[in-house]
Amino acid sequence: MRETSSLTLVGKALSHPLRERMLWMLGEGERCGCEFAPELGVDPSIVSRYLGILERAGLLTSRREGVRVMWQLADPQLLDVLEQLGELTKEKVA
Amino acid sequence: MRETSSLTLVGKALSHPLRERMLWMLGEGERCGCEFAPELGVDPSIVSRYLGILERAGLLTSRREGVRVMWQLADPQLLDVLEQLGELTKEKVA
DNA sequence: TGTTACATTACGCATTATTGCAATAATCAT
DNA sequence: ATGATTATTGCAATAATGCGTAATGTAACA
Numbered sequence: 001m002r003e004t005s006s007l008t009l010v011g012k013a014l015s016h017p018l019r020e021r022m023l024w025m026l027g028e029g030e031r032c033g034c035e036f037a038p039e040l041g042v043d044p045s046i047v048s049r050y051l052g053i054l055e056r057a058g059l060l061t062s063r064r065e066g067v068r069v070m071w072q073l074a075d076p077q078l079l080d081v082l083e084q085l086g087e088l089t090k091e092k093v094a
Numbered sequence: 095m096r097e098t099s100s101l102t103l104v105g106k107a108l109s110h111p112l113r114e115r116m117l118w119m120l121g122e123g124e125r126c127g128c129e130f131a132p133e134l135g136v137d138p139s140i141v142s143r144y145l146g147i148l149e150r151a152g153l154l155t156s157r158r159e160g161v162r163v164m165w166q167l168a169d170p171q172l173l174d175v176l177e178q179l180g181e182l183t184k185e186k187v188a
Numbered sequence: 189t190g191t192t193a194c195a196t197t198a199c200g201c202a203t204t205a206t207t208g209c210a211a212t213a214a215t216c217a218t
Numbered sequence: 219a220t221g222a223t224t225a226t227t228g229c230a231a232t233a234a235t236g237c238g239t240a241a242t243g244t245a246a247c248a
Contacts, residue, residue: 007180011108016236020101034194046237048196058183067194067245075182081175082101088169089104089152110206128224137208142226161215161224 006058013057014082018042019050023059027079030072033062100152107151108176112136113144117153121173124166127156 014020018040025031025039036047051071054060059078062071073079108114112134119125119133130141145165148154153172156165167173 006183007114007176008109008111010179010183011105011110011114012235014105015102015109016105017102020105032194043238044195045197045239048194049237052196064195064245067192069195077178078182081178081182084171084175085104085179086101088172088175089100106205126224138225139209139227140207142224143206146226158215158225161222163225 009057010059013053013059016050018046019054022047022050022054023073023079023082026060026071026073030070032065032068032070034068103151104153107147107153110144112140113148116141116144116148117167117173117176120154120165120167124164126159126162126164128162 021040022036025036033047033051034044036042036051037044040047051060051062051069055062059074060071061074062069064070108117115134116130119130127141127145128138130136130145131138134141145154145156145163149156153168154165155168156163158164
């Protein structure tokens with residue numbers, strides 16, 4: 001591993017099925033971090049780590065609201081772009 | 095790691111700065127695999143592995159031409175989408 | 189202060205990825 | 219068949235990630 005460009009960071013963040021799923025969950029709107037663990041069936045510590053990875057990649061932003069941290073997509077267009085990326089890389093099977 | 099959806103695969107493929115660079119090199123047009131090693135300063139075996147990773151992620155396609163293998167982007171729009179993704183994840187610094 | 193709820197971080201270990209080198213494969217020309 | 223060029227794969231060492239558990243933070247409130 002040499003350096004880490006921004007797209008590389010985004011790639012790393014997307015490199016995990018649960019993190020990808022978390023992005024889609026946020027497509028429906030802002031969420032409290034505490035909602036992910038039960039829905040994904042993982043420990044809250046993992047959720048916190050994943051959210052941090054997605055945030056540092058520039059995919060998410062957050063704001064604190066009392067004891068909770070609310071998360072949202074960094075940009076509303078984000079899922080559209082990711083969907084396009086999915087389409088363009090889908091094999092055109094015969 | 096649980097399962098591997100298509101976007102997850104794409105993410106993994108993008109998760110390396112040299113692989114990302116190879117994509118941009120291909121934005122200028124089709125290339126022989128043999129051109130990458132000297133330009134990137136790595137062993138040809140690494141180039142071969144990286145190209146395979148990018149191909150399996152659906153980002154590239156290839157065709158053999160004699161002793162060479164020629165590589166191209168799976169879709170001409172790909173770099174546009176990646177560029178958009180880069181823009182959307184760029185921090186809006188104050 | 190003590191308690192409760194949510195969030196984050198630290199540590200250790202298992203898993204996976206990366207990479208250099210050597211060996212093997214594929215194609216073509218002589 | 220031999221040799222030249224490009225490509226791929228196997229193996230072993232090293233590096234990076236993932237994850238479970240436990241510990242620590244942070245905010246609200248009685």
